[in-house]
Amino acid sequence: MAKYSIDVIRHSAAHIMAAAVQELYPNAKFDIGPSTADGFYYDFDLEQRLVPDDLNKIENTMKKLLNQKLPFEYIEMNREDAEQLLKEQNQTYKLERLADIPEGEKITFYKCGQFLDLCRGPHVEHTGQIGVVKLLSIAGSYFRGKESNPMLQRIYGTAFNNKKELNTYLKQIEEAKKRDHRKLGRELDLFSISEQVGGGLALWHPKGALIRNIFETFWREEHYKNNYDLLYTPHIGRSNLWETSGHLNFYGDAMYAPMKIDGNDYYVKPMNCPFHIEVYQSRLRSYKELPLRWAELGTVYRYEKSGVLHGLLRVRGFTQDDAHIICTPEQIESEISEVLRFSLSIWKSFGFTDIKAYLATKPEKSVGEPERWNQALISLEKAVKEHGLECEVDEGGGAFYGPKIDLKIKDALGREWQMTTIQFDFNLPERFGMSYIGEDGKKHQPFMVHRALLGSLERFFGILIEHYSGAFPLWLAPEQVRILPIAERHQEYALNAKKELRQLGLRVDADCRSETIGSKIKDARNSRIPYILVAGDRELESASFSVRSRREGQIGEVAFETLKEKLLSDVTEKI
RNA sequence: GCCAAUGUAGCUCAGUCGGUAGAGCAAUUCACUCGUAAUGAAUAGGUCAGCGGUUCGAAUCCGCUCAUUGGCUCCA
Numbered sequence: 001m002a003k004y005s006i007d008v009i010r011h012s013a014a015h016i017m018a019a020a021v022q023e024l025y026p027n028a029k030f031d032i033g034p035s036t037a038d039g040f041y042y043d044f045d046l047e048q049r050l051v052p053d054d055l056n057k058i059e060n061t062m063k064k065l066l067n068q069k070l071p072f073e074y075i076e077m078n079r080e081d082a083e084q085l086l087k088e089q090n091q092t093y094k095l096e097r098l099a100d101i102p103e104g105e106k107i108t109f110y111k112c113g114q115f116l117d118l119c120r121g122p123h124v125e126h127t128g129q130i131g132v133v134k135l136l137s138i139a140g141s142y143f144r145g146k147e148s149n150p151m152l153q154r155i156y157g158t159a160f161n162n163k164k165e166l167n168t169y170l171k172q173i174e175e176a177k178k179r180d181h182r183k184l185g186r187e188l189d190l191f192s193i194s195e196q197v198g199g200g201l202a203l204w205h206p207k208g209a210l211i212r213n214i215f216e217t218f219w220r221e222e223h224y225k226n227n228y229d230l231l232y233t234p235h236i237g238r239s240n241l242w243e244t245s246g247h248l249n250f251y252g253d254a255m256y257a258p259m260k261i262d263g264n265d266y267y268v269k270p271m272n273c274p275f276h277i278e279v280y281q282s283r284l285r286s287y288k289e290l291p292l293r294w295a296e297l298g299t300v301y302r303y304e305k306s307g308v309l310h311g312l313l314r315v316r317g318f319t320q321d322d323a324h325i326i327c328t329p330e331q332i333e334s335e336i337s338e339v340l341r342f343s344l345s346i347w348k349s350f351g352f353t354d355i356k357a358y359l360a361t362k363p364e365k366s367v368g369e370p371e372r373w374n375q376a377l378i379s380l381e382k383a384v385k386e387h388g389l390e391c392e393v394d395e396g397g398g399a400f401y402g403p404k405i406d407l408k409i410k411d412a413l414g415r416e417w418q419m420t421t422i423q424f425d426f427n428l429p430e431r432f433g434m435s436y437i438g439e440d441g442k443k444h445q446p447f448m449v450h451r452a453l454l455g456s457l458e459r460f461f462g463i464l465i466e467h468y469s470g471a472f473p474l475w476l477a478p479e480q481v482r483i484l485p486i487a488e489r490h491q492e493y494a495l496n497a498k499k500e501l502r503q504l505g506l507r508v509d510a511d512c513r514s515e516t517i518g519s520k521i522k523d524a525r526n527s528r529i530p531y532i533l534v535a536g537d538r539e540l541e542s543a544s545f546s547v548r549s550r551r552e553g554q555i556g557e558v559a560f561e562t563l564k565e566k567l568l569s570d571v572t573e574k575i
Numbered sequence: 576g577c578c579a580a581u582g583u584a585g586c587u588c589a590g591u592c593g594g595u596a597g598a599g600c601a602a603u604u605c606a607c608u609c610g611u612a613a614u615g616a617a618u619a620g621g622u623c624a625g626c627g628g629u630u631c632g633a634a635u636c637c638g639c640u641c642a643u644u645g646g647c648u649c650c651a
Contacts, residue, residue, distance in 0.1 A: 041646095049578090049579075050579085051579090051580085052579095052580075137579095137645060137646075138578090138579065138580085138645085138646085139578075139579075139645060139646030139647070140577065140578025140579060140645095140646060140647055141578080141646070141647045141648090142577075142578090142647055142648065145647070145648070146648080147576080147577070147647085147648050147649085151577060151578050151647075152578090152647095153578075153579085154578090154646070154647080156645095156646080186585095186586080187586085195624085195641085195642055195643085199642075199643090246651095247651075250651070251651050254649090254650080254651075270651075271651070273651095302650080302651085304649085304650070305576050305577095305648080305649065305650095306576070306642095307576065307577070307578095307646090307647085307648085307649095308576090308648085308649065308650075309643095310644095314650080399651070400651095401651085423651095484611085486608080486609065486610060486611095487608040487609060487610095488608055489608080490608095514606090514607070514608070514609090514614095515609090515613090515614080516607095516608090516609055516610090516611095516613080516614060517609065517610055517611060518609090518610085518611060518612060518613065518614095519612080519613050519614080520611090520612095521611050521612055522611095522612040522613055523612090523613090524612095525612065526612085532611085534610070534611065536609095536610055537610090538610085546610080546611075548611070554611075
């Protein structure tokens, strides 16, 4: 039996799904059915709405077809015959797809059982080679992905070589569900989103807020150490500011309606940049004070369509860890390199080391001098190379105002998240008429770079929750240590230790409820407490605790003095 | 925004044919004072998402609205 790549198997499975749909719904119209990163889909136009139960029906029909070991038959046709055939079958979407195939290119079909599909292949030889299939979900999808086109029904499924591989995949999905930050956010009492308040507006509960405070403090300290200055700017600004910046014109749809104050329209900010620029414009600037690196944890609000909101990962109000670097052309290279180095070091602190860069270059429509675009691009490329980052280039994928590098980080489950962004801006300096006096005594336009390392604190927190599965490392854990007295007579000892550890700056609590020790341990473990200290007669006697570490398991009795040192060093080491 | 599904106690979920609300966990109170993942008992907890309709009677049937979920589109 020939060995086929999983993509070929899945693409073939997509055909079989279409064949099953054709068998069950003879009037179905077909669009396309490619393989994806972990499965396949096919888009259909059906007279009836599919319901989840239909998936079983379709899957069973597919299994029947797989068992028949039907061959995939390759058929070449000329354009006229192909058109004729698709017209006869009333396959309007396929006809449009046919028209996409450039003149002179071969037009190929694959036939499997009764199902004939316009397709360039390749496929397996026969359906017995597809292994196991599973249909996963039904969704809507615009034809050709365009909002103005009709919506088709899409069925997602997956295929694997064997049952074992499929089960591994399904287990992964289960694991991801267990880590879902929305679920953990509720269970660990970290945050919530209230219908009363509104969708996409997160409420940080005490424990979540505590974690945020810790990483915000870390963020501020690191920025000071890396020669940034911090700014605070308002949440609203007059309409003329947003007219100058161009936001009202370009992104007005995503901005919230203005409020009238003294006859002026004020808008809630969707970005911090115009404010930072106004700080720059507050006086004449000399080349001697450049580069300026101004950072702010700036809370912004953007109208996101209702259908896209998703826990903390896609919200309407969020805090960016924003910064703007304003510098001379000579400083660009070292500044970009420095931003990248700084970014990588921050990610390392949070336990992310698998990072990939995505470089986006000049699109068709753009502003700014080509020479500046070029210089910016060179600096980005150099920095990526210098830090040895794997890099993918998206030609023409930059914003109209400048090229950029995005960093994607891989989490504990191997999922990639786009987080850091470093973007040049040739638009705003022009629009605001930013300048500095150069060595020559003349005015020059500075380079301006936007950068966000974590992106949005909300989104970062959501990903952090999933990455750690709620088990935050000691330095981030809202409750680092929990002391469990076994009986009432051990409470005083526990409370004294709690007091002492708090004096050392550790976040400690004692569980003095009249529960059994087993029950208290269960609760502490479910709360993902890094250190559980049990105190009974023996420990009281020897001034020690029975220590259970989330990371190392049961450690046994440790003298209180030794324990204090261990805890403090763990916090410093960020483990 | 679009397509679809879902919405019952804080959480997870049951609720038959339309006959007036139920479990487990969590919470609260009391008893127990316990040695490494669940001590026992009692109590409390509900505008069945909201509004409207059909009906003698609606969690249940119908319509609208809202929210959530999975996708699509979008993400300066």
